[in-house]
Amino acid sequence: MSDHETTDDAAGSDGRGSDEPVNGDEPAFEAAEYADGTVTYPPHTVGPNGAERVGTVDLREYAGRVVTWTTSTATPPGVREPNTLAIVEFEMDDGYDGPPVRALGQIAERGDGSGETFDVDIGDRVEPVYADELREPGAGIREPESQEWDGFRFRPVEE
Amino acid sequence: MERVAIVGASMTRFGQRDAWVRELLAEAGAAALDDAGVDGDDLDHLYVSNMASGEFEGQTGVPNALAHDLAAQPAYTARIDQTSSSGGAGVYAAWQSVASGASDLTMLVGGEKMTHRTTAEATDVIASLTHPVEYKQGVTLPSFAGLTARLYLDTYDAPRESLGKVAVKNHKNGVDNPHAQFQKEVDLDTVLDSPIVADPLRLYDFCPITDGSAALVFCPESVAEEYAPDGNYAVISGIGGATDTHVVHERADPTTMGGVVDSSDIAYEMAGIGPDDVDVAELHDMFTILEFLQSEDLGFFEKGKGWKAVEEGVTDRDGDLPINTSGGLKSKGHPLGASGVAQVYEIVQQVTGDAGPRQVEADTGLACNVGGFGNCVTTTILEGSQ
Numbered sequence: 001m002s003d004h005e006t007t008d009d010a011a012g013s014d015g016r017g018s019d020e021p022v023n024g025d026e027p028a029f030e031a032a033e034y035a036d037g038t039v040t041y042p043p044h045t046v047g048p049n050g051a052e053r054v055g056t057v058d059l060r061e062y063a064g065r066v067v068t069w070t071t072s073t074a075t076p077p078g079v080r081e082p083n084t085l086a087i088v089e090f091e092m093d094d095g096y097d098g099p100p101v102r103a104l105g106q107i108a109e110r111g112d113g114s115g116e117t118f119d120v121d122i123g124d125r126v127e128p129v130y131a132d133e134l135r136e137p138g139a140g141i142r143e144p145e146s147q148e149w150d151g152f153r154f155r156p157v158e159e
Numbered sequence: 160m161e162r163v164a165i166v167g168a169s170m171t172r173f174g175q176r177d178a179w180v181r182e183l184l185a186e187a188g189a190a191a192l193d194d195a196g197v198d199g200d201d202l203d204h205l206y207v208s209n210m211a212s213g214e215f216e217g218q219t220g221v222p223n224a225l226a227h228d229l230a231a232q233p234a235y236t237a238r239i240d241q242t243s244s245s246g247g248a249g250v251y252a253a254w255q256s257v258a259s260g261a262s263d264l265t266m267l268v269g270g271e272k273m274t275h276r277t278t279a280e281a282t283d284v285i286a287s288l289t290h291p292v293e294y295k296q297g298v299t300l301p302s303f304a305g306l307t308a309r310l311y312l313d314t315y316d317a318p319r320e321s322l323g324k325v326a327v328k329n330h331k332n333g334v335d336n337p338h339a340q341f342q343k344e345v346d347l348d349t350v351l352d353s354p355i356v357a358d359p360l361r362l363y364d365f366c367p368i369t370d371g372s373a374a375l376v377f378c379p380e381s382v383a384e385e386y387a388p389d390g391n392y393a394v395i396s397g398i399g400g401a402t403d404t405h406v407v408h409e410r411a412d413p414t415t416m417g418g419v420v421d422s423s424d425i426a427y428e429m430a431g432i433g434p435d436d437v438d439v440a441e442l443h444d445m446f447t448i449l450e451f452l453q454s455e456d457l458g459f460f461e462k463g464k465g466w467k468a469v470e471e472g473v474t475d476r477d478g479d480l481p482i483n484t485s486g487g488l489k490s491k492g493h494p495l496g497a498s499g500v501a502q503v504y505e506i507v508q509q510v511t512g513d514a515g516p517r518q519v520e521a522d523t524g525l526a527c528n529v530g531g532f533g534n535c536v537t538t539t540i541l542e543g544s545q
């Protein structure tokens with residue numbers, strides 16, 4: 001396991017449990033690790049090759065690159081409009097040889113008061129940033145209590 | 160295994176209809192029974208393909224309602240929900256019921272009532288098929304299309320205009336389809352100047368929201384001439400169903416639809432043919448980019464070359480491989496549960512020589528019905544009996 005990994009049942013190599021925040025009070029960006037070494041986001045009951053789940057990986061510790069992006073102007077109830085989304089592929093540790101680890105996420109707002117999101121393009125390097133509410137619970141068809149509504153957006157890495 | 164024939168077919172006018180889902184289903188169902196020359200109580204099995212009648216209009220239990228409206232009791236009934244590929248999954252279920260010997264006469268009716276909902280509401284009902292980590296980000300099926308279109312254009316150096324030409328072609332085909340929601344041509348400038356919906360895709364890259372229904376009647380080929388005395392009917396020579404990942408970003412290549420590859424491999428093997436033997440195809444062009452992906456993943460064209468086929472007119476109605484002679488979902492409309500049934504309806508018309516002004520030279524046709532963003536797929540291959 002890398003320094004970024006924890007286990008489901010016990011404290012990980014860094015001494016923190018999987019539910020215990022690494023950065024302040026925000027929850028982990030939790031991916032699952034399976035017995036064959038593969039990692040997926042989101043976690044599944046078994047891995048893509050049927051291997052059992054053995055631990056978690058906190059994707060907050062990884063940057064990634066934009067695979068593709070879009071700006072949606074026709075958004076459903078409770079979703080910001082426009083909504084810029086990207087598929088991001090994480091840069092995993094050198095020893096990782098499983099399938100690509102990716103996430104779909106909103107692009108974060110600039111934070112300069114303009115209300116506009118960062119510009120991104122294919123290949124750009126980005127990092128996750130926590131948001132306590134990505135979409136208004138209950139505004140759409142899905143039962144508010146059936147899932148979590150916080151999560152991670154992406155912003156460009158300052159290099 | 161018994162080969163399965165289609166001896167009755169119908170579809171309603173697609174578009175904005177006053178009728179609700181029960182009435183739409185009954186309209187298509189009654190017409191298909193009439194086409195096959197049978198009554199409701201002749202049916203052993205009755206299937207309804209429908210994604211979300213409960214969510215859209217608060218009407219559940221539609222197979223039983225339809226059986227009563229068509230006096231089909233005591234036929235076995237079931238609702239087939241596989242999101243946008245409910246129609247194709249229904250074709251699979253109907254084929255299976257007859258091929259297995261469980262039913263000697265099966266009807267499938269697909270239908271959906273959607274237009275009373277706003278675009279935002281309908282989009283949300285459809286997006287509810289996504290995983291929670293996708294749904295909370297506000298993803299929609301159109302935004303999956305925008306994400307994939309950008310990657311496809313970038314990876315294969317395809318011009319944006321090539322996507323627009325899919326819309327132009329399919330609208331041109333729809334002019335000759337009396338059931339189509341839009342019997343109207345559009346030019347490329349109109350497509351490329353239309354409002355952005357999911358960058359780089361614009362309004363005319365997307366199918367409309369639609370009400371409608373379509374129906375098919377299935378029996379063993381050995382008795383098909385009892386229902387088609389002229390001996391002119393269609394036969395399902397191959398059919399395959401497959402799934403891909405629920406979470407779209409977990410696919411190895413986001414520009415490949417694994418369910419299309421796998422389902423068509425099964426269908427081709429069953430039919431004993433390959434993609435070069437297909438004369439006409441109906442593909443699930445819910446978004447223009449999907450016609451490229453499916454035409455490649457079905458093996459019609461090399462990966463990354465589907466756009467060139469459109470540019471060169473290969474997929475035009477008078478081209479070497481006409482695609483979406485009905486106008487496709489793009490022009491004909493996309494009443495979710497009906498679409499896969501209507502695709503097969505068009506291929507039945509083509510291989511039996513009943514397609515009127517849309518007729519192309521076709522002994523063998525293929526329909527590919529996609530649910531979600533390639534999450535579930537049914538590929539059906541049909542041959543004419545004559």
